[in-house]
Amino acid sequence: MISPADGHTPLTALVVQGITMDFVGLRALENVNLTLRQGEILGLIGPNGSGKTTMINVITGLLRPTAGRIQADGADITGKPPHKIAQTGVARTFQKVKLFRELTVFENVKVAAVSVGMPNRRAKEQAWVALEELGIEAWSGRIAGTLPYGHERKVEVARALAMNPKFILLDEPAAGMDEEESAALLQILTPIPEKKNLGMLIVDHDMNLIMRLCNRLHVLNYGKTIGEGTPEEVRRIPEVVEAYLGS
């Protein structure tokens, strides 16, 4: 088990240091520190508008932070363009699914493997492995645009996995799913970080899912960290309770 507060920042981690993100007239993130270690599942939670998606966008290079530094596996990735960051092993999914609707499921996943520099044959293998991981290899030949909504989310996770990432950031992977579907997704996601030795960061509103899935939690409110620790620890932080009851 990984201890949540061992003081030093290991090399095999995604380390976010003192990130501040200002939009015009709005401070979306303020001096946030966060560490995602390989092999663990970290939940990034907080009320609507607390800066969770902004954090993922900053890490993956869609937004350039106003201040602060981000390191992936010891390499500084602050301010790099998204494709460079993807190639250093940081993959993500989106709150609003962004599949290539005219490509088949298999092509969607394969193109991701290719994009991080795998040769054709390896990309194919990797794509199959990712599809199997999610249990969706039966859909490989379907045109992605014809899939039902819940299925699209799984394809998106498979696409991120096919990039063979060291860190995977999932933005509300269970959004729009019913209880049964999100329970099934939970089953699929839980073993992945240890098996693939990757760090998984999950943003979600479904507290049930988050509490059961995550080793550690990081709680944001109005762009500031208001709590960190194991689910049990976080549950006892008064500010967290207040933020959630107040929202």
Add this chain to the structure above:
Amino acid sequence: MSFGSFLQFLIDTLSLGSLYALMALGMVIVYGILRLVNFAYGEYIMVAGYTLFLLSQSPVPWLIMALLSVLAAVGASYLTERVAFRPVREQTVTAMLITSFAVSTLYQNAALLFISPRAKLVPLPDIFSKSIVFAGLVVPLRNILAIIVTFALLGFFALLLKRTIIGIALRAAADKFTMTRMLGIPANLVIGAAFAIHGLLAGVVALFWFGRIGSVTPGIGLAPLLVAFIATVIGGMRSLLGAVVGGYVLALINVAFNNLLTQNFLEYRDAFTFSLVILILLLRPEGLVRAR
């Protein structure tokens, strides 16, 4: 309609449509990714034409000249992307559109200045002026060649897009360009490939275009540009298949009016053609082939 005249009609439509389809396809390959209607597209045909003209005094066989002129079109297209479009790519689509007008003007004026405002003869191989007699019809060989070359190219591109990495990346980029960038596919590679294909198709079209008209002028690019633009609008701007369909449909309309209209009306053929195009667009505003 007799069998002979039907066959004639079919061959005319297919050979003209093949050129239109290739042009439209080249247009859509760039439009799909950058949402840019490249108004300098016709100038790559001009570049290929002048390359043929400049090589006409040289002793190299025509096939080599043809190859070099297609390469010149590819080079011109790639260079335009590198020098003109890449710096403004992060700006608005309008900025790119205006840049494409500027590039078009630049190419045309360069031709006026350095070559000549007058038409220059383009060397053509003997095979282009030969005909075959077939089922009582006299069919120019170049028309048959245009059809064969187009089908081969279309087959090649279908395979390229379906089977190769760059092909899948191109289709992905045409679908959601920003997403391909986020995944880590280098944008410059995909866009560079798209412009190379853009130029390649213009270059191949040029060979047959000049095969029909025989000479090159600085303003030669306008007509093929218009054809490509209208064909893509008919077929649907978002679909590669649509571009090909649009090309053949436009040719069908053109050839049909050529045959149907009496001598007095023939000079208004384009007015008739465009009226029909407007009608098609009223009925199917997204074009004939819709993107999924």
